[in-house]
Every structure is written in structure tokens, then in C-alpha cells.
Amino acid sequence: MTFNVFLQHLTNGISLGSLYALVAIGYTMVYGILRLINFAHGDIFMMATYFTFYSIVIFGVPWYAAFMAVIVVTGALGILLEAAAYRPLRDAPRISIMISAIGASFLLENLAIVIFGGRPKAFPALELFTKVIKLGTVSIQRLTFFIPIMTLILLFVLLYLINHTKSGMAMRAVSKDFETSRLMGIDVNRTISFTFGIGSMLAAVGGIMWGMKFPQIQPLMGVMPGIKCFIAAVIGGIGNIHGAVIGGFILGLVEILLIAFLPDLTGYRDAFAFILLIIVLLFRPTGIMGEKIAEKV
Amino acid sequence: MKSKSLSQPSASLLVRIKERNVRLTLISILLLCLFLYYADKNFNAYQIRVLNLCAIYTVLGLSMNLINGFTGLFSLGHAGFMAIGAYTCALLTMPVAVKDQNFFLAPINETLREIVLPYPAALLIGGILAALIAFLIGAPVLRLRGDYLGIATLGFAEIIRIVITNLQTITNGAIGFKGIPAKTNLWWSFGIATFTTVFLLWLIKSSYGRAFKAIREDEIAAEAMGVSLFKHKVLSFVIGAFFAGVGGGLLGNLLGAINPLLFRFTLTFNILLIIVLGGMGSITGTVISAFVVTIGQEALRFLDQPFSLGFVQVPGISGLRMVVFSALLMLVVLFFSRGLMGTSEFSWDYIIDLFKRLGKPSGKPLSKGGTK
Amino acid sequence: MAHLKIDSITMQFGGLTAVKDFSLELQEGEIIALIGPNGAGKTTAFNMITGVYAPVSGKIYFKDRDITGLRPDQITRLGIARTFQNIRLFKELSVLDNVLIANHLHLKSNLFEAVFNLPRYRKEDKEMLERSLSLLEKLGLVNLRNEKSSSLPYGQQRRLEIARALATNPEILLLDEPAAGMNPKETEDLTEFIRQLREDFDLSIFMIEHHMDVVMGISERIYVLDYGITIAQGSPYDIQNNQRVIEAYLGVNGDA
Numbered sequence: 001m002t003f004n005v006f007l008q009h010l011t012n013g014i015s016l017g018s019l020y021a022l023v024a025i026g027y028t029m030v031y032g033i034l035r036l037i038n039f040a041h042g043d044i045f046m047m048a049t050y051f052t053f054y055s056i057v058i059f060g061v062p063w064y065a066a067f068m069a070v071i072v073v074t075g076a077l078g079i080l081l082e083a084a085a086y087r088p089l090r091d092a093p094r095i096s097i098m099i100s101a102i103g104a105s106f107l108l109e110n111l112a113i114v115i116f117g118g119r120p121k122a123f124p125a126l127e128l129f130t131k132v133i134k135l136g137t138v139s140i141q142r143l144t145f146f147i148p149i150m151t152l153i154l155l156f157v158l159l160y161l162i163n164h165t166k167s168g169m170a171m172r173a174v175s176k177d178f179e180t181s182r183l184m185g186i187d188v189n190r191t192i193s194f195t196f197g198i199g200s201m202l203a204a205v206g207g208i209m210w211g212m213k214f215p216q217i218q219p220l221m222g223v224m225p226g227i228k229c230f231i232a233a234v235i236g237g238i239g240n241i242h243g244a245v246i247g248g249f250i251l252g253l254v255e256i257l258l259i260a261f262l263p264d265l266t267g268y269r270d271a272f273a274f275i276l277l278i279i280v281l282l283f284r285p286t287g288i289m290g291e292k293i294a295e296k297v
Numbered sequence: 298m299k300s301k302s303l304s305q306p307s308a309s310l311l312v313r314i315k316e317r318n319v320r321l322t323l324i325s326i327l328l329l330c331l332f333l334y335y336a337d338k339n340f341n342a343y344q345i346r347v348l349n350l351c352a353i354y355t356v357l358g359l360s361m362n363l364i365n366g367f368t369g370l371f372s373l374g375h376a377g378f379m380a381i382g383a384y385t386c387a388l389l390t391m392p393v394a395v396k397d398q399n400f401f402l403a404p405i406n407e408t409l410r411e412i413v414l415p416y417p418a419a420l421l422i423g424g425i426l427a428a429l430i431a432f433l434i435g436a437p438v439l440r441l442r443g444d445y446l447g448i449a450t451l452g453f454a455e456i457i458r459i460v461i462t463n464l465q466t467i468t469n470g471a472i473g474f475k476g477i478p479a480k481t482n483l484w485w486s487f488g489i490a491t492f493t494t495v496f497l498l499w500l501i502k503s504s505y506g507r508a509f510k511a512i513r514e515d516e517i518a519a520e521a522m523g524v525s526l527f528k529h530k531v532l533s534f535v536i537g538a539f540f541a542g543v544g545g546g547l548l549g550n551l552l553g554a555i556n557p558l559l560f561r562f563t564l565t566f567n568i569l570l571i572i573v574l575g576g577m578g579s580i581t582g583t584v585i586s587a588f589v590v591t592i593g594q595e596a597l598r599f600l601d602q603p604f605s606l607g608f609v610q611v612p613g614i615s616g617l618r619m620v621v622f623s624a625l626l627m628l629v630v631l632f633f634s635r636g637l638m639g640t641s642e643f644s645w646d647y648i649i650d651l652f653k654r655l656g657k658p659s660g661k662p663l664s665k666g667g668t669k
Numbered sequence: 670m671a672h673l674k675i676d677s678i679t680m681q682f683g684g685l686t687a688v689k690d691f692s693l694e695l696q697e698g699e700i701i702a703l704i705g706p707n708g709a710g711k712t713t714a715f716n717m718i719t720g721v722y723a724p725v726s727g728k729i730y731f732k733d734r735d736i737t738g739l740r741p742d743q744i745t746r747l748g749i750a751r752t753f754q755n756i757r758l759f760k761e762l763s764v765l766d767n768v769l770i771a772n773h774l775h776l777k778s779n780l781f782e783a784v785f786n787l788p789r790y791r792k793e794d795k796e797m798l799e800r801s802l803s804l805l806e807k808l809g810l811v812n813l814r815n816e817k818s819s820s821l822p823y824g825q826q827r828r829l830e831i832a833r834a835l836a837t838n839p840e841i842l843l844l845d846e847p848a849a850g851m852n853p854k855e856t857e858d859l860t861e862f863i864r865q866l867r868e869d870f871d872l873s874i875f876m877i878e879h880h881m882d883v884v885m886g887i888s889e890r891i892y893v894l895d896y897g898i899t900i901a902q903g904s905p906y907d908i909q910n911n912q913r914v915i916e917a918y919l920g921v922n923g924d925a
Binding site: 496499500503504505507508510511514515517518519520521522523524525526532640 | 719721740741742745746750751753757758759760761762766769770771772773774776778780783784785786790793794797833834836837
């Protein structure tokens, strides 16, 4: 493999990794606050790509306005999902909440099949992002550079939000203890809604960029990336935002490079993420950045 | 017990009640046989197929309920175990000629090509293989708890599916098998469903079943009472996987064609729907629910085709049926979290009580699972 | 030979040392108590003895056998049973089932014998049932045997927890705050009840307790923990007059 080809794979890996990271943040935020795998997060991501498709292709909205609208609408969808599927089960046994999460995921997928149709659609190609630039013999889409930069900007905004604003402080408090937060005058339900909103908006950005990178969209497209991003969050240490980003990059890079170096294993591409997940769960269940928590007896 | 409390019925009465219950159970099984005989002769192919599916989903639902409902392990790997059972059973029952037809891309593994076994042996081997894989997976993974276990088992099911997709010379890759001999008939499916039901009923009321339930209720307390978590979790997982494998075998030889896409997470979701609807931790609930859901899915097929609401014509929308079912699952979890039966079980005493009380308003709740 | 010997065990969570160099000897037939302010590390000490946590350092011996780091179920099997501070019954199950489950560890029949009700299992099942009923009888719970355990009143739930622990057939019983939440009358009964348990079941008893009436009434020796460190040990009389213990409970110079 020449250096140029390697470079190509590397940039691809970084860009895929950044996408994983964006969506993984949503999983990790929800897990941090509710201790719940939001199974439907991948489907929120899918919804965002369809929203973009419809606003640009069908309604002819200019792309920048469409992106803004999609991010807002997807955030609202996340808040709606929380209110309908998770809030009523706040005090229910954990298994009920997990089943509700799975049910919500299936509901969104099947609604998408009914509303948008089961056949794949072509995501609009935007010259601005998809244009290929040549660096010597390496040809790379602009998008490939754009994605990691966007991810880093959003990451800094998010960290500022969490560490230096009142809402962020409320989120941190709620993630430690519902009851105490309530006593301190924090509106727990609002804070959880807020978390879902932010997580879903990040998923929306991820979905838009995913659509541009892999321009074929279909109702089940959120399933695999969703599971992989959850895996990224676990690898990094679930509940930890830095961890989610690191996990996303690791997963994206390793996945691309493994196939680049061992093309025979291409068929096992998706299995690889799961194997990584199981190894992490067994040997370091709290991930790279997670803290060890002892169970109270 | 030496001292007798007044509310306790005499020993001879208990024996009489027990004998009566055994008689009633035998009569019911006889009635079931008569019904199957009648159905076999008079029902059309479609109706028989639906009945078969009901019985197979009973086996699958019960096996998953043992793991999730009775032992409290959140396992989402059922489709993987079914795939192992279905592929094994299909491979072992297909005649050499059919195998050769199927493997047109790459020839089948020589040894596997030659082996053709009778159906029951193939089913059994399918179950055993699923159980073996479950043991290998369970030994490390069952240390995990809650949703971590869920996602890890889901991951293993996907890995199994991906491996199947890639083992060209054994599983025929993504194409799968066609022309699997239609060995599943009402006698096999209902026979195995009955056996599974009885086996699980006996298991649950035995000391091992109590240990499973103890783990579900409180792992730490169970361990403090001397219940080895590892041993019992693995036992429950492996037994569940065995029946899932057998169920998968029945399914493959009923459908006649299988491929890796059949064993996606959606399949596990369907079974989860059955046990949640019936009540996690109720055998009766699972059996009823398996029939309701299977027949319901068939009955609601009209949703995917054009239909008329009298005043408006609704065009056929494929997927609407699944929307209804996922919404149904959520409604059950949100508003009737105990499902149809909770953890209660059917008992003859209750039925007879009911008949005796007909007309009198006050009802007694069902006897709880686990108590006699 | 001490029935239970603890040799300077230490437990840390992250950077926090919950128990430091805790040592103790329990002789056969003794009743001893572990007291100390909230958060002193008493339950952590229990959790190390019963295998819930493995101590960072130190050893635990049961009749001279090293049991450090064994799993909770292995330790229970050897003959050390416990109750929990915040009652941990199998809530959805009946009173009788709760006790039957604690018999399971002695079952010799395998799963197939159990499922198909073969002769060996039938015999063992009958014995388990008889043992459990007689135990419930002794503890005055037999008439409640078919009730759901979580529907019992608080005091009886505590009693059932003890019955369940006894069903494992222990030599040593560890009681974690058996009098918590009881009124003075119940507390008084409990003192007598624990003493009776020792006679009837031939037990050595080690308990954590806050009610001084109970502690002073029945323990032969008392250990006092404060911030994970053993600050005193001795007879009830010694402890009542120990300056450090008084300080730990009341604070020094009103510095509470």
C-alpha cells in the first residue's frame, strides 16, 4: 500500500470517526442522565436525513435554511420521544424502560417505512461539500475535511454549554441524583428534555453529514450506525463526553484501516464493532474514560 | 408439618384435587389431539401454516421468557440461537440433490453434503448446537448486567448472523437455502410446543426454577442465600437457547426457505413483543400471547394492502402492520406493564372456582406462579 | 480455634478508605456486636466477610480456613449467613418460597431429576418443604406462608429475612441492624429472640446494631468502628465507659 493510499484511508477513517463521535455524544448524554440506552437514537438520526431530503428536494428550501430547520425539528422530535416513551416510565423497572426504548425505535423505523416508503432515496448532492479536491495524487472530498472540523466545533460548544452555563450545571446535577436536584430547585424533567434535545440536534448534524457522505438513505439506515455509535460511547466510557468522541474516532479509524489492510475481512466489517464492544465490556466495562463504580449493598 | 392450621384442607382432599387436575389436563391434551387431527384433515394450507406458526412462536416465546421473564436476564440474542437451529436443521434434512441445487456459487463442504438425518435428530442437534454456542457466549457475557447484557447479546446475535452470511461453503452465504423439506407439521410443532410448556412448567416449579426467580428478584440476596449466580444464569441461558434452536429448526422446515436476513433483530423483537404482551414471568401468558400475536399479525395483513374504511379508500401501505405492532408494544409497556397475566399462571382450581362462583360477585385473584 | 477470625482487612473505594485494618475474633457460641456512627464502615466490613467485596488487604478465616475472596454463595455454603440492613427479600415471591430458595444450596439432585420429579428429587423436595415449614413455625410465620413477602408488615419482613438466613443452615449468623425501624416493644422482643436463636440453632452471632438497648443487652463483646478504624473493643461495660467511644458518638467539646 502506498503512502498516498494510506493517507486516503486515514482521512476517511477520521471523517467516519467524527460522524460516529457526533452521534455517540447523544447516547452518552442520555445514558449519563437516565442510565438508559436510547435505542431510538439511531432512528432520530435517520429521521434527520429524511427531513433534509424532503426540505431540499421536495420543498426546494435553500440548503442552509434547510439544515437549520432540520436541526431544530429533530431536536423537537427527540424531546417528543422522551416525553412519550421515557417520561411516563421514570419510576418503572429498568426492563420496562428498555423495552419501551426498543418499541420506540421500531415505531420510528416503521413510521418511516410507511411515510417515506421503503425504497432508498438519493440524498441531494451539494456541490459546495461534495466537490473533490486533489492533493497531489490523493483526491478527497471537501466534506472529508469539513466533517471533523464541524465535529470539533460542536464539541467545544457542547463542553462550554455543560461546564459553564446554568442549564449545563443542571444537567450535571441531574445526572448525579434526581432527588437532590429536585430539592435544589432544578426542574428534572425539563433538564432531561433539554438533554434529549441537544443530543438529537447533534444526531441531526451527524445525519445531514452522513447523508452527504453516503448519499443513499432508507428507513433502516439508522440501525447499524446507531448501534456502532453506542458501541463507540461504551468504548470511550459511557456517560463521558470526551470518551464518546475518543471512542468514535477509535471505532471509525480501526474499521476503515482494518478493511484497508485486510480486505478479506470486509464481510465481517459490522461484526468487528461488536467484537470490540464485547471485549471492552468484559475487560473494562467502564470504558477508556469511565470511572469504576461499586454497587451499593 | 405436624401442627395443622384450620385453613389447611385435609391431605386426602388435596390428593383428590390433584387427581382431578391430572385428569382434566389429560382430557385437554386429548381434546388438543382431536382438534389437530381435525385441523390436519380439514383446514387449508394457509390455516395450517398459521397454526404451525402459533405453536412455533409458543416455543420461542417460552424459551425467551425463561431467560428474560423468569431469570431476569435482559437477553436480546434470540434470533442468533434460532438461526443456528434453523441452519443446522435445514442442512441436516435437505437431500443431497437439493443441497447441490442450492450451492451453485460455491460447492458445499464435502462432509456436510453427505449427511442427511431424520427430522427429529436434526431438530435435536440444532437445539444442542444452539445451546453449546449459548454456553460459550454466556460464560463470559452473563457477568454483565441490565442493558449492557442486552446490547452484548444483541451483538452476539449479529455476529452469528454475519458469520453465517460469510460461511459460503456451509451456509451458502447471503442467498441461504431454498427447498428445505417441509417436515414441520401440526404434530411436530404442537408436540414440541406442548413438551416445551410442560418442561418449563415443571422447571419453574422446581427448586431450580425458584433459584432463577430469586436471581430475577434480587441478585445480591440470591447470592447471599447460596445461589450460584453464574451456574444458574448459564443454565437458564443455555436451556432457553436450546429451545430457541429447536424453534428455529421448526421454523426453517416450515418456511422452506431461510436466509440471514430472516434472523435480524426484528425477529427477536417479535418474540419480545409476545412475552411482554403475555406477561414477563408467566408461561400461560406467553402461550396465549403467542397465539394472539401470530394470528393478529396474519389478521392485520389487510393493513399492508389496500382496504376501504367504508367512506374512504385507504391505499395499501406496506409497513403499517408493523407500526401497529410497535405502537402496541409501547402501549403495553406504558400502560399495562404487567401484560396479560403478570406473573400469574393458569390453574384448574381457579377455573373450577370460577364456575362455582358464577353469579357471586367477589372474585379471587389467580394463584401466583411458584406457589402451590 | 476461633469460629471466625478476621485479620486486619482493609477496603478502599477509589481513594476513600472505608475500613482500615479491621481485626476481629468470634468464638463459637458468642454474640458480639459492631457499633459505630453512620458511615463508619460497618456494613462494608460485613460485605467483606460475606464475599460481596474482596478486601484490598488482610485475611478472613472461617474455622482456620482462609475464605478471603470467595464468592458470596460459596461463603454461605460454608456456613455463614446474613441479613441485610435495607431488607432484601424476594419481594414478588411468597414467604414460603423465600425460605425454600435458601434451601436450594443443599440440593443434590440435578436439573433433570428436578424437572422430571425423579425419586431423589422428590425426597429432597419433601425434606426442603418440611424443613422450611418447621422453620417458619418456629419463627411464627407459618400462617403467612402463602403471602407475598413484600405484603408483610415491616417487623415480620425482618423476621422472614432471619428465617431465610437460617434456612441455609448456618453456623454463624451476621445480622445487619436487625432492630432498625422497630418500636421499643419490638426491640425488647428482638433481644430475647436473638438469644433464643443462638440456643435453638447452635449459632455464633455477629451483628451490627444502633439500638444500644439491644447491643448492651445481649452482646458479650463489642467492637467500635469510626471512620473505618477500630477505636475500641471490649465488654459492654468497658465500651460504655470508653472516652473515645463517647467522643465518637457525641463529638468532642460540642464539635459535632
